[in-house]
Amino acid sequence: MATQPALFDAGTHARRWVGDYCATAGGADVLCGSGDLAWTAMLEELAAVAGDNLGHARERVQRHSVDIGTGFRVIGEANERPWPLSPVPMLIDSDEWQQIERGVVQRAELLELILGDLYGPGNLVSRGHLPAALVTGSPHFTRPLVGLAPPGGHHLHFVAVELGRGPSGEWRVLADHLRMPTGAGYALENRLAVSRTLGGLQARLNVRRHAPFFAAFRDGLAAACRRSDPRIGLLTPGRYNTSYPEQAHLARYLGLLLVEGDDLAALEDKVYVRTIAGLKRIDALWRRVDPRLLDPLAFDSHSRIGVPGLIDAYAAGNVVLANAPGAGVLESAAMGAFLPQLCTRLTGDELHLPQIATWWCGQPSECAHVAEEHRSMLLSSAFGSATLGLPGERAVAGSDLDDEARTRFLADLDRRPQDYVGQEVVRLSTMPVVVGDALVPRPFTLRVFAARDGEGRWQVLPGGFARIGEHADNRAAVMGEGMWSADVCVHGEEPVPSLSLLPAIDAQQIRRNPGTLPSRVADNFFWLGRYLERGEALLTAIRVMLGNSIDADAGAALGLDTVARLVSEIVASGAAPAPPSLRRADLTQFARTAMEAPEWQSVRTINGHTNRIAGGCRDRLSADMVRLLDAPFPTHRGMLDRAGSLQRRYAAIAGLSAEHMGRTASWRFHDLGRRIERAGAIVRAGRAFGMVGGSQDDVSTLLDLANSQISYRQRYLTGVARVPAIDLVLLDPSNPRALAFQVEAIGEHLSALPVLGDDGMAEPQQIEATELKALVATARAATIDADLLSEVERRLARISDAVARRYFLQGAEPLRASGLTLA
Template identity: 45%
Template sequence: MSSSPPSSPPAGLTEIATGWLDAYPVAVTGGDLFGDAAEPVAAHWRAVASGLTALAEGDPAVLQDTVTRHAADLGLTFRVTGDEEERDWPLNAMPLVIGASEWAGIERGLVQRANLLERLASDIYGPQQLVKDGHLPAAVIAGSPFFARKMLGRAPRDGRYIQVYSADLARGPRGQWRVLQDRVRMSSGIGYALENRLAMTRTGGHLLAESHVRRIVEFFDQMREGMVAACGRDSPRIALLTAGRFNQTYAEQAHLARYLGFPLVEGRDLSVMDDRLWVGTIAGPKRVDAIWRWINTTALDPLSFDAKSELGVANLFEAWAGGGVGMVNWPGTEVLESPAFAAFLPRLCRVLLGEEPLLPNVATWWCGQATESAIVASRLDQLALVPAFGQPVEGLARREPVAGAELEGAERAALLEALSRRPMDYCGQEIVHLSTTPAIINGELAPRPFTVRAFVARDAKGDWTVMHGGFARLSSGKALPTSLMGEGDLSADVWVIEDRPPDAAQVPRVIDEPPISRGGGILASQAADNLYWFGRYNERAQYVTRVLRALLDGSVEVEGGVSDRIGVSNALVELLVEGAVIPRSAATRPAAAICAAALVEAQLPGGVTALMRRRQAVGLSLRERFARDFWRLVSRPMPPVDIHRPATLLAAVRMLTEHYSALSGLVSENMVRSAAWRFLEIGQRIERAQGICRMVRRLGELEEGGEKDGALGVLLDLCDSQIIYRTRYLTGPMAGPVRDLVLLDPDNPRALVFQIAGIVEHLAALPSVRDDNLPEPPMRLARALLGQVQAANAQDTGSQWLAGIEGQLLGLSDAISSRYFLQFEADEAEKRTALL
């Protein structure tokens, strides 16, 4: 702990008798962010800890639970490399506290480094004077898989190659800050920095303001203004290009796109026409002025780079090279990230800027030079080995540093042999011993090694602005620093605290109000596709759950006895078999076993688990459009199922029924009546209409066999029409009135005609691409179908009529897909098969 006597906490904070940091186990000798802090920063540390203590009533575990809950409410997730499922974001409740004076030195170093990298990118893809003058070996450039030869001689319109830059920083035991890695390819972590601050703000209330923590929201405003200014157009459309929902940081990208108001697009949403980039929307193609890319250069255009890439856009190279679309950051700049480059940056800083590095990088030796290779081989036990160009090489299967002292026997010999054969593939780096910071671990404060990812971006004038804070990664052990979140690692918010009196603090920048806008923005065709199928999968799962509830409830109200119930139950089971919910071989099992099989079925496309997974899969691509409450509800796991305890089956079915009702309520009350909402509704209504036809057709067959009362009673239950029937008719269920109510009554929200009328209404509100104002094919089919149902009488609605309606609904679905969605045969076949 600091040897200086504690000072008074800042105004607005009250020191309580027992502070968490009083017993914090850190040596006085240095190497800890709190222990090294000078006054008044140490006083801020204690004041922050005291404020957090008060919020948690003295229990760190309570505070950690609160922060974890807020992070979950914000929808924060991530995926560890190799995992298929997302994990909750591990945000620690104790922030990193850094004084403004110390941070000012970091900011100057980051701006200097951003300028250096900008000059390097300009030379590499321009005159290459550094190579000609012998300051930089050509192999350091040409050896990188990220060097884009096609970009030689191609410069951005404004001459700026880098728009957003980030750096992983390490603080050594003596308090010195150094750069572990430069990042110009993707700015992963920038969204988590924002979300961490939002979660801590929810937890701490006024604590951040009372602690004089610098705000970070201005950084995002300035970054966005910088991207807009670089486009050179008024109100440009900037899209965030993602690799898709399976990307490790997709959740972050979705949050970031929503916060900045950027459309989140994949390569297949985009196309190039006349050297301009367009996004396919339900209203036709819309121009995209710039892309904030979160994929590699090599994946951007399969015709110009990697022909195997399925992430990019054909002919995109011609568009950006000709100035038709801006690119953040300029393709090919990721060549600067390689460890081999880091070995030359100190010298290049002096050559290009005439300055010593303010933020030196970790000492690095590129083995492509004989002297450096010999140094690395002789000092292997004191250094870490890392692939020179960021790709796995012989003896180093991972991209992360490996301590040479950990290599033994045959593994060590093999690496030294590979190093002698291809020395240019390897770099040696000094082993960094990280400072620690207080963190809440198992309900107590304990020191954890940490790194900080800091972010820099250009503002509207093209000047660099630095985020007042960043994204901290707390390591779970003593392993070498890495840029990836691993098993057991934590994140933390970074608080840059003013160490001047409050009246001297910087006044926050006033942000101009944006122009008033209404509507939901553009709706990409792929997003509309996913919304439509989300609605269908959700409605089908609800339909299956209703059938299961009818089987389990024993809600058939008849006077005819057991035989009637058996006939109706058999009809319900046939609905499950027909819908590929259960296999035919399971149809003879007891009702409880059938229901359990239907709930857990994940292989057949109609099983509840399978449908929930499909809904989750398409929902992942829509998370930037869903409210957090909605997404949290969608992400809930299936309730437990125990075949040996029928009561748990019924509880699970009822829980699912409530789940679907809650989702419907959120859609009804919270979604803006935009095109996105309409496609979700269209999908639900088409699926519900098909379900009604199936139920009436299957249960209608029992009417002719003398089991009319039981069949009609179940039909009313399945269509949520029991109460309205009883208030309207004084008799028990009868065929004509029941069929009229569930098929033809335009005022019944669960009736077939109501669903088709809703589809017509939604299609009419969608934009048309025709200039003659004639109805498009989906609208013509929907109106024809509506007219047919409106003209029908109850006695006309037999099995043949219902089968015909089902076929027309399927044709309508195909027409909607052809008109509004991107056509990918494999995807469409899979989706259609799932609901046939």
């Protein structure tokens, strides 16, 4: 009986929310116009989590979204923004969804038929069913692919359809997305975040799951490949793309290899990924790169993100591209004017999901109609690019044009009518969204996704995701890209089986091979480790310089000669310019610059480097690691507090690396970078503070910089002496901060990493590591001098260069490597 009051309270809150909301929302709203009890049930689940505080529900779902790693980037901004997710999902019952699903499948089949004709026999144009200018005028029509049969037999593997729900409940198509359909990853992430917030909703409403759709899509890509066990990649433009977080999440969820153009190489009409173990065959690419940039030899010769020779491999049938280049010709707004007639002609049936009324101005009568009625229409570019009459790329309502803009539009419409379309102004239904602590109505659009399964049939993702407008104006043109997103739940009376992309509990074959590691990702992990160590070493030097008492009023605890050496080391690292004096105020300002100045190689700048590098291997990092690397620079009031916060962050990242990363090649490159960077820092510290003639402060500083004070005191009780300190910091292989320990670890990593040759001989990086180990192992603490340490530093640099030449991207060098086996 203890749970009854809580359920009663949740129901009371839900009914009050519905009553208050529908008093202002009107009948064109999905909640108020449906009378569906599912909405009340969903709000009861929300109230059970948040009580009467809807603002708390919004914060909770947003926190889950951040934990999952959902984000996006606005063009021109350096940092990602958190993905804006509403805690109130959009609900669609199974009967209504069945009609949407039927219409999306029909549309996908129609688009495939049209593409097959445009890039095949060309009957639609030659027989006058499509104007030639409509096809050839599109910047997305790829003439070089005419007459080329796509590998796997299909141009389309994955499509997205933008839908609008009218005030009376009818659904209509607003746009098709075929070039690089985005959003499926966000739909998946929305579902994960909402499921964590409303844990009981799935079972209570029998919400259909997303996993079967993604499994079907993965099977469909594999079935289109020639090899029985294909290697499939997701081709991304890189971390600065607006939807890169979505791409990384999808690659991880589907088990695809996340690759950039530089990761790939075309050789003898096949495509390979450059890995640390040589070139590995790629059979299919789910591409997120603009088709015009895919191959500089076939399309845009200025492309820096494409793969030379990729289209030759595509033409030979050796790599599947989803979707095929050139599919974007059907995305143009002008194409919508012809789709209803084409559907009847090609399928014998009308469109199940109506197209919004469209008039292409490339036809005289339609142009005259748009010119006369443009005030009541939506006006846009016919092919998606800016025009003289409509400088922006977004559609605008004719009623919103001022006199000057209207004159400019009509003048250019007269000059180049084929560049414009007029469309009906679509009014959208509204749905509830949390603003402040209340539900308010906002217009929305629905993006639905369809993909081919292993049998070549279209499957539709049950739900997709909704984009919600910022303002109450329900015109689709005004809503634009929207300000919020919402999960879309398809529910019904039938129980939904618990399906997952994971195989049956006892069906999976055991595998200890972690998979393919691209050279670019290995490079990123290597330099991530180096920059993390570099930042920690610089921060340690700053703290030691000021005697671990940055905010104290007293002078530095160290002698001036030792402080001067520390300053010189920090200046040599490029972290700050030399201070005018060694007075406390100047040293404090010097420390602040070395820690925070963005124009120097300060700790803040180094942290920025780690953040950017981590972005390139986001799909292989844990959520905890990503959060630590993405965390903003500390803003504590005191410099000592900021330094302490940074030190704890470095320690947490090091702990995650040591205890949570699997001992894969990724970890080895990351740790190898750490060991090389730490070894170099120890060598420089030994040369500056451990040579003959140094003071006791110098030797103590050496122990501080090597984090070895406690180890020394446990071992030697009679005070600080130079030779024992040198032995502990440089030569003791049992000290994890010692040079000898780093050299030993470097050798172990290089012995465990794959070699590219097949002759069984040691490779240059292994030879360098063996020679360095011998040099350190035969050294004696009493006779170590600056020349020996300089030689060690040079050898560390040679090891780093040899690793880069052998494992990382070096232009075409991996293609020419002798003895290289292609797989």
